[in-house]
Amino acid sequence: MSSAKLVAESGKILDVAAKDAPLTVRGLTVSYGNKPAVFSVDASIPAGSMTAIIGPNGAGKSTFLKGTLGVVPRLSGEVRIFGKLFEDARDRVAYVPQRASVDWDFPARVIDVVLMGLYGSVGLFRLWRARHRAQAMDCLKRVGMADFADRQIGQLSGGQQQRVFLARALAQNAEFYLLDEPFAGVDAATERAIVSVLKELKAEGRTVVCVHHDLSTVAEYFDRVLLINVRRIAEGPVDTTFTAENLQETYGGRLAATHIDELHLA
Amino acid sequence: MIDDLITALGAEFVQLSLTPIVIGTLAAIACALPGNFLLLRRQALIGDAISHVVLPGIVAAFLVTGTITAVPMMIGAGAAAIVAVIMIEIVKRLGRVEPGAAMGLVFTTLFAAGVLFLEITDTSSVHIDVQHALLGNLESLIWFDAEGWGSLLDPAALATLPPQLPRLAVVLVGITLFIFLFWKELKISTFDAAFAGAIGIRPRALGFALVVATAVAAVAAFDAVGSIIVIAMFVCPPASARLMTNQLARQVGWSVIFATISAVLGYVFAGYGPGWFGSPYAVSAAGMIATVSGVILILTCLFGPQRKRTGQHAEA
Numbered sequence: 289m290s291s292a293k294l295v296a297e298s299g300k301i302l303d304v305a306a307k308d309a310p311l312t313v314r315g316l317t318v319s320y321g322n323k324p325a326v327f328s329v330d331a332s333i334p335a336g337s338m339t340a341i342i343g344p345n346g347a348g349k350s351t352f353l354k355g356t357l358g359v360v361p362r363l364s365g366e367v368r369i370f371g372k373l374f375e376d377a378r379d380r381v382a383y384v385p386q387r388a389s390v391d392w393d394f395p396a397r398v399i400d401v402v403l404m405g406l407y408g409s410v411g412l413f414r415l416w417r418a419r420h421r422a423q424a425m426d427c428l429k430r431v432g433m434a435d436f437a438d439r440q441i442g443q444l445s446g447g448q449q450q451r452v453f454l455a456r457a458l459a460q461n462a463e464f465y466l467l468d469e470p471f472a473g474v475d476a477a478t479e480r481a482i483v484s485v486l487k488e489l490k491a492e493g494r495t496v497v498c499v500h501h502d503l504s505t506v507a508e509y510f511d512r513v514l515l516i517n518v519r520r521i522a523e524g525p526v527d528t529t530f531t532a533e534n535l536q537e538t539y540g541g542r543l544a545a546t547h548i549d550e551l552h553l554a
Numbered sequence: 555m556i557d558d559l560i561t562a563l564g565a566e567f568v569q570l571s572l573t574p575i576v577i578g579t580l581a582a583i584a585c586a587l588p589g590n591f592l593l594l595r596r597q598a599l600i601g602d603a604i605s606h607v608v609l610p611g612i613v614a615a616f617l618v619t620g621t622i623t624a625v626p627m628m629i630g631a632g633a634a635a636i637v638a639v640i641m642i643e644i645v646k647r648l649g650r651v652e653p654g655a656a657m658g659l660v661f662t663t664l665f666a667a668g669v670l671f672l673e674i675t676d677t678s679s680v681h682i683d684v685q686h687a688l689l690g691n692l693e694s695l696i697w698f699d700a701e702g703w704g705s706l707l708d709p710a711a712l713a714t715l716p717p718q719l720p721r722l723a724v725v726l727v728g729i730t731l732f733i734f735l736f737w738k739e740l741k742i743s744t745f746d747a748a749f750a751g752a753i754g755i756r757p758r759a760l761g762f763a764l765v766v767a768t769a770v771a772a773v774a775a776f777d778a779v780g781s782i783i784v785i786a787m788f789v790c791p792p793a794s795a796r797l798m799t800n801q802l803a804r805q806v807g808w809s810v811i812f813a814t815i816s817a818v819l820g821y822v823f824a825g826y827g828p829g830w831f832g833s834p835y836a837v838s839a840a841g842m843i844a845t846v847s848g849v850i851l852i853l854t855c856l857f858g859p860q861r862k863r864t865g866q867h868a869e870a
Binding site (some may be wrong): 316338354357358360375378381383384385389390391394395396400403406407408413415440442456460498 | 557594596722735737738740741744746748749750752753755796799800801802803804
């Protein structure tokens with residue numbers, strides 16, 4: 289079926305179609321102390337797809353993202369981004385960490401944060417220039433935050449902070465977007481704005497992966513899912529993979545049967 | 555009054571006060587610059603830790619070499635700083651304690667060990683003691699050969715400047731260059747280390763470089779001004795500066811201004827202040843400089859334009 293399954297079965301060869309896929313992961317294991325947070329996970333994200341990474345709290349979803357990007361050290365496993373090592377494909381990838389992972393009291397304005405996304409195009413020992421500012425403003429417009437460019441970031445609401453993070457990722461002009469819980473604690477208007485930007489990215493042929501919590505919106509927002517609970521439970525198109533059976537396995541007893549019923553799954 | 559001022563800034567001033575003021579200012583700025591980033595990374599205590607472990611480092615260097623010349627002292631202090639940073643990491647990981655506790659534990663232990671070291675070592679013939687370690691000897695860094703402002707243009711007189719002055723000037727230039735050249739990287743990795751890692755900045759390597767810059771500043775400043783100023787300057791000017799602005803570059807600028815004001819006013823108050831109240835004795839310049847920086851912090855807490863920023867969060 290999916291290339292990931294093929295990888296999992298053979299453990300060696302990736303099929304040709306997946307070779308230059310935005311993300312191919314084999315046997316990724318990341319551990320904090322003695323306890324593995326992610327254990328031997330395989331995944332294969334096809335180009336132009338929009339994938340939700342789903343699993344209970346503490347299942348290693350964020351760690352999986354960080355492990356693929358080398359933000360946390362990998363214990364074992366192989367990761368290929370567009371068929372290359374991440375270090376060689378860095379400028380094709382944009383990563384949006386969890387909003388709560390940074391200190392929003394940091395002395396910076398909204399525009400300063402978006403400019404960080406243009407780091408790669410500024411050059412060593414040089415500073416941001418007027419053309420970078422213009423680019424950053426364009427990105428702020430796309431997320432509806434242009435009026436806030438000079439606002440201190442500590443004065444933003446949670447939803448506005450998340451939009452600023454998305455604008456910073458847009459500034460990277462990447463082909464592959466990895467977002468860690470972009471909808472956590474945001475208002476409904478922000479959620480709509482973010483979804484519409486992500487769908488634009490997909491329409492432009494870019495690939496999107498989100499760590500996602502809200503099971504009720506999975507089918508509406510995404511076309512693929514990756515179910516993780518330390519190990520990989522299942523991966524594939526929403527229609528065939530986002531099933532009651534797989535969810536039950538992913539969440540164990542933690543997901544009430546009535547909740548699954550409400551999702552109206554196949 | 556004007557005559558007083560001319561006398562105050564005359565030849566005697568150049569000989570007795572100019573070099574201590576300049577050295578105090580250089581030391582204050584050299585510590586305040588990296589202090590900005592330590593503060594924002596919630597690592598302000600690391601400056602404290604490093605400046606304390608300088609003492610055992612210096613005593614150890616004296617035990618090994620038997621002299622108190624500058625180079626072995628600075629190597630000893632630098633080595634002690636590195637040992638302390640490694641010990642903090644070990645305590646953090648093995649002891650599973652929070653970073654602040656690990657730092658507090660390591661530097662107090664090492665400083666206490668340094669004091670014991672000092673007591674059981676025969677250092678009576680040389681000038682190292684706890685008092686010196688804490689308060690330095692800023693007042694004694696006078697320029698013997700200066701005969702007035704003209705000496706600033708006299709190569710022979712310049713050659714007799716206290717060696718701490720050129721040493722601190724070099725250190726300050728180095729730290730300024732480091733912060734200027736890696737401005738983007740320091741800013742991004744301080745704000746968002748995970749993002750920095752993903753875009754190819756190496757946050758751990760940069761964090762280590764920052765600690766090295768801190769250690770260099772602490773060791774160079776310690777010799778001239780003692781650890782009280784070093785500790786105060788790592789924290790007070792940056793913390794005051796944060797209350798003045800919401801932009802990092804301006805914060806760094808304000809911290810330099812506050813460090814300079816602390817050093818100059820502190821020295822003047824210590825040397826001349828008691829005289830204004832009829833006392834013939836001067837007080838410790840290092841103590842006064844640290845006190846002035848604390849007073850500036852209190853003033854910015856009360857009147858700084860950005861003092862109310864927390865609590866203004868408009869939650870969604």
